[in-house]
Each structure stands twice: as structure tokens, then as C-alpha cells.
Amino acid sequence: MLTRREMLKQAITAACLAPAAGYMAVGEALAGTVHHGFVSAYADQEGAMKLALIEPDGTVARDWALPARGHAIMRRPKSHHVAAFARRPGRFLLVVDFTTGAEVARLSSPPDRHFYGHGTYSPDGRFLYTTENDYIDERGVIGVWDAIEGYRRIGELSAHGLGPHELLFLPDGETLVVAVGGILTHPDEGRAKLNIPEMSPALVYMNARSGQLVSRHQLPQDLHKLSLRHLCVNAAGRVCFGLQNEGPKSEFPPLVGFHDGTGDLRLLEAPLEIWQGMKNYCGSVAYDQSGTVAGASSPRGSMISFWNIETGRHLYAVTARDGCGLAADTQAGRFIATCGTGEIMRIDVNRQMAITLRSPGNHDRRWDNHLLAL
């Protein structure tokens, strides 16, 4: 009898041998369609949870009802599908076509698993990987779903640590990089954190096919309460990560760092008032189009901060009340940010300015943590 992992290996190997045939079979020859919009989850005025397609000018073109509060969104490569993941400790996974509005798939996490809010597709678009909590055995897992077969669950991989949050592919198309937060939670305990004194966060690289650990990197022991949570990867494979501090709130350690796959995790430098202003919490990180400017948002501190990831120089910080969603705009050095107040802003790091595309205050759309650039 094949184990779950062996079945998974076979399925993935088969897919890699003939990916194009797979697409043609379901009539999805949509490679590389350009669309300059954005997608984000939000709560409306009545508190209903939804997903919106946002045009480049900040207007909303379309929206979808979500079963509960969403978190991150990921686009399936070479298609018009986007997947929306339930926020921790939610269980839904919804896939929609952003051009037609059609629902593609509506799924739940398996029994004894809940989602952590993030997922990513293999570069060929066939497999979807989701970070999940196996709360019975208290371990982090990566669920694997076959997008061609109606998002059939084909298996799961170890996340090599507790509390995996965001995960992405490296440019090699084979290696997953996972932000392992290190925090133990259980759905019965709401959002309570159960292991702060002994938490052991890490940046994990693993082979997406075999699930095998490539390498695991941790901050020095005196920084073990900095939980790794959010990631972005540029074309050179430099991983930028965002942290949240579970240690004393009267200390203000750096909350953003980077890594190139080997050696120690490196923390970025910034004037200390930047770290104090971020209030020990980084909500999302994103690169610009060029992959040289990295941004990190802090909704708690109502501030978004930017660095040149090649020189490590801190470039700019802008006030964004409850601002969390952050994604590259079409030009280098520019970002779009979304806020819990409803505001949408365009930030130009080179010119050190921000303009409001959609004003805050009416609360008809309170944007959730993450923004996806299509």
C-alpha cells in the first residue's frame, strides 16, 4: 500500500512530466494574461466578509461573499483564478475567476486541520500548497491540493515546525520557503498562544515535491520571541521576512530581515524610532516590481516602512492608519497599500510621497491584512 506521501510524490512527478497536457485537457490555455488590478479580502459595513477585485485607480470592479474572515489571496499562475484563504483558525478555501466572477472551487480544510491564512501555487499552476495546523498532533503541515482535479486534496507535507504562516516558491520553482512562526495554538482556545516561553520560530526551506527539509534558519536565542510570519521573494531569490515580537512590549527589536538561502538570518537596520513606531508588529511585506525595494507594514503602528534590499538602507516611512495590505504597483519604487479604515493609497518611495486613491472613514470596506497584485 502506498503511503500518503508516496502517492503525493507520484502525482507530482506525473504532473511535472506533462504539465502542458494537463492544462489543455481542461481548456485553460490562458498563459500570461496581463491585468493590473488587485485583490483583497475585506469586511463591509454590516461586518459581512467579502473579497474584492480592485482596479488600479482604487475603485472596486467586483466582489464575492466569503464564508468567514479571509486573510491572504494568491493568484494561480497562467490562469485567471485567485484563491482566498480563511484567516486563522478558519477552514474555508475559495477559488474564483476574477474575470468572469465565477466560483471555481469551494473547499474546507480536512478534519483536524485549520488554515493559517496563506497558500501558494506551484509555478506551473497545478498544485496549491496551504499552511495548516494539525492541532491533534500539534505540528505545522503544508496541505497539497491538485488544482486540475477540482482541488482534490492529494496529501500533506511537514512544515518542519509549529505555526507555519506565509509560504512562497523560490525562483528555482522547486523549493518552498516557509515562515515558521513557532507559536502553538489550538482552535478550541480561540487565538490564544500556548507556548510563548519555548517558541522556536524559523525560516524553513523545503523541497516542494518530496517535502524534505533543505535547511532551517533561526535567529539567535535571545531573539527567539521574534515570530517569523510574512515573506516576499525577489527574482534573485532574496527572501525578505517580517516579524512580530512576542517578548516584552517595552523592547523594540528590528522587525524586518532578509536571507539568501544560506548562512545566518540578517536583520535590517533602521532608525530606532522606526522599530518603536511599528509597535512590535509587522503585518505584511512586499517587494516593488524591480525587487530592490522592500516594504513592511505595521497596522498597529499605522506605519509602512521601506528599505533598499540590496544596500540595506532605510528609505522612507509613511503614516497609514491601520494600513496592512501592501503590493507592488506597476512601476519600480511604487506600492499600493490598503487600510482597515477603508483607505487605499499609492506610495512612491523614490519621490517620498503618498496619494490617497480611496479615502478612509466611511468604513464600507475595511481592508484585510493582505493585498495581491494581479
Next chain:
Amino acid sequence: MLKNRFLVPALAMLASGLISSGANAAFSEANRYMVMDQVVPGYEGFAKVAHQLKETVADQCGFEDQVAREKLMAAYQQAMLAWQAVQHVRFGPIEYADRQYRIQFWPDKRNRTAKALAKLKAEVESGRSFNIVDFAQTSVAVQGFPALERIFTQDDLGPADCIIANHIAENIALISSRLSSEWAVGEDDGFADQILQADVGTDLYKDDKEAAFQFFKSFQTGLQVMAESKLIRPLGESAEKARPKRAEAWRTGQSARYLLENATALARFYGIQNPETALSVDGAEGFSAKLRADDEGGEIDHQVRMRFEELIAQLKTLDRPLSEMVADDREPLEIALKVIGELRQITDGPMAEKLGFFIGFNNLDGD
């Protein structure tokens, strides 16, 4: 003793223009009340009974008579009750060096206390000796009340048990005296002064509203812990699915008594002088007084007082161990849970809004 590796003077932030200045005197009085009348005496009281616990364990542990047992248990309960009254203070010196967890490692989902205690006992029996510093370096799960409760509820106390009990009591006494001295008013770097002087900006708080927000969050968390950890967890979905051993300190059967202590402490922290007769408003301080400045806030305060009076009366009716009630008499617990839920709704909604505390959509931990 602000141990701060990354501390930034607030002046630097003001100069950078990243934060607004605007000294705001509006919360000074509420802050002063919470520091001087609540947290500082709360920690002083805890340190005092923790010291008594340490002395009692040193004097009585090892004597296998009923009187010694009763003295040990009484000292343990005194210290635990004083801890319950400050358990909701989740910021400041309590955050250093895992103190919260070292005092009370709970909930203990993975049964860490039992495992670490067995290991420690084996080490002690094999002749290893610990000083207070060594002991502070052992597992956080054996350093506090839950480990002590396990030892005191054993049938027989051997020499190794008493050695460990002495270490634990000494550890709790040391941590509690540090909490008290590090909050002390007027001391160099005393945490109290960070808050009392927040209206002109301190190292930690740009203004007194930011300091008051810390207290507000502690109030919210206190209610949350009562509901989620202390009631919902042991209650489970139904009587059949109840989890009695998830009740706080179920071995000594005082879980409900601790809830009453938490509710009373939270009511006082909020500004109700006499929580049992909260509605009679014979004393309003802190957030309560602040809300009562106008009619709209007065109505919110009235709603809060009504719930606290109801909650405390309800918790006083619980005269059996919570671990038994979750299986055969759930209704009184469910009523208490409902009232706490209402208090949480008022706190997170109208109260936060009225006090001007902005709770963002995106700033919850763990996202």
C-alpha cells in the same frame, strides 16, 4: 530596572516627526488611579503573601501531620488569590524573563508540568542541588503555582518534594518582590513613573492616552482569559464533552473562587470601588470616572456596573468545584459566561469608542 535592549527615547521620535506630540492630560487621573490604587498595591500584596508562603513551606514542609498540611494549603491559597488579583496585568515587568509563565504555567496543554516535575524530582533525588539562579533556569513549567499544587495534593511529601516546594515558593517570592520593586514609584527607572509621567512623554509612552491604552488592553485580556481559558475550555460543547481537568487549579477545587477574585479585581481596575454593589456608584475612579464625564459615557458605565454586579453575584453562588459543575450543573457557569460576553461586547465596542481607543481591523497578533 527597565531592561531594554532596544529602547528609544521618546524625544527622538518627536524630533523625527513620526509621532504627534500633543500632551494629553485627559487620562492622567485614570492612569494615576490604576498605578497607585491598583497595580502597585496589588503587587505589594502579592509579594507579601508570597513571602509568607515561602516561610510557611520552609517551616512546615516535611511534617506529616494534618496541621502542617493545612498550613501549607492555606499559605498556597493566600498567595494564589493575591496572584489572581493581578493576573490581568499583562504588561511591564511581568513581561520580563517569562515571569507570567514562571508564576503560573497554565493552560498546560501538553502536560509539561508533570513531565518537568518528574525529571526535576529525579535530579533532586540523585543528589543534585539547586540555588535560586539554577532553579530559575529550569523548565518554566515547574517554577510556579501549578507545580506547587501538584506537590501539595500528593498523599505523601518526601524529602525531594519538600526541596522542590521550597525552591518554587522561593522563586515565586523572588519574582513577586521584583514585580513590586520594579513598579515602585519614584525609583530610578521605576515602571510606575513611565506611566505617571506619560503626559509629558516618557521612554515608553508618547502620551498618557497611550499608557492608558495598555491598561485598557489588560482589562480586555482579563475578560478574555476568564471567558475563553477559564470557562469555555473546561465547559466543552456539552456535558458529555466537558473537560474537568481543564479547569484552573482543579486539584484544589478553587477555580470558581479564582474567577470571583478575577472579576472583583477587574471591576476595581476599571474603577468600581465596591464591586459587589457596583450599581450604587458610591465610588467611581479610573475608566469608570472618565466615562461618567457625560451622559452617553454615563450610560456605558451604568451598563458595565450592571454586568459586574450581576457577574459577581453569580460567581458567588458557585459553591462546588468547577470541575464537577461542568459535567452536572452547567447552567450557573453558562450564565456567568454570558455576562462576561456582554461585558466584552461593551468593552470592545462602545467603551473603546467612547474612550477614544482605536482598535484596528488588522492588528491582531498572529496574522
